[in-house]
Amino acid sequence: MSDDFFPEDELMPVEPPPLEWWQKEGVTPPVICNVDSVTGEFLGASEADYSPLEPGVWLTPAHAYQCEPPVLETGFAAIRTEGVTGWQRVADHRGLTVYSTATGETAVWHALGELPPEWTLEAPSSEFDEWVDDEWVLDEAAQAVALTKVAARKKSLLAQYSTNMINTLQNAVDLEMASAGEVEALNAWKVYGVYLNRVEPGAELTPSDWPSSPNDTAMAGWLETQGFEELSPQA
Known part of the structure; x- marks a missing residue:
């Protein structure tokens, strides 16, 4: 093998591939808010995915919105549904013990929203309490x-x-x-x-x-x- 060196044998610099549109400086993916498919309850936030075939287009999956996440409060949930602008605050008693205003029996609540009149979060003080005018009264x-x-x-x-x-x-x-x-x-x-x-x-x-x-x-x-x-x- 010859040890002779020829200029054309020098390595030529390789140009980096051009940046994709979503990789360019200053391009920031928008925030998307994921919601429950049935209730519309806010589940969490993430970044939108880019559309590789559509410059400047960000993909929003089903049951999600490009928007600012809601500010969550204890005892409440945020929901958003089609055709409604902004977040709605609804009561969230899920997982709490509720009491029947008719019998005093207990149950664990699983639904969003205010409790119906036949249930209350207030516990009776005895088995002889009756629900009268939105409070327990001893019989x-x-x-x-x-x-x-x-x-x-x-x-x-x-x-x-x-x-x-x-x-x-x-x-x-x-x-x-x-x-x-x-x-x-x-x-x-x-x-x-x-x-x-x-x-x-x-x-x-x-x-x-x-x-x-x-x-x-x-x-x-x-x-x-x-x-x-x-x-x-x-x-």
Whole structure:
């Protein structure tokens, strides 16, 4: 191979390819706002794509607009639909717990917009609240009935337990098998039964209105096994 050097062998500078129209200085892609195809809710912003065959044309995909993104506020969403200029602000309670104004039952809300009249974000303070004039109001009569029923069931369960204790201890006495402690316990349970019988179930009963039993711990355990739950009155 010859080591001779010829001028025509020098590398010639390569001209860079001309810039495409969207690559030129000062050309900035516009911002496009993407929206939900059904609700028109703003989903996010991005840059528009260029049209390689149409100089100066930027592509706007379906369900998108060339515009400034909305300013989002807590508790609201922004929507934009065909034929409407600008963003519309709508209430957004999605994911929140709502309450039926008819029954007080709960649900998780999934729709945009204001809540219909049959639902509210305000929670009732008790199971006896009624929706009156756009607020929850305690139904005192219904609460009193429920409290009375609960008190009656409590009295019945306490009487059942004390009667069982009296019968068991009385058998020991009748058979002359009772210890001194059992004789004392029998008398205490009989006294308790008398006081318990004097309790009149009602809505105004307080814990101090119930007599103390010879074994309050065992009595409380008995109530729990029977699925009993106290009902606290609401102010």
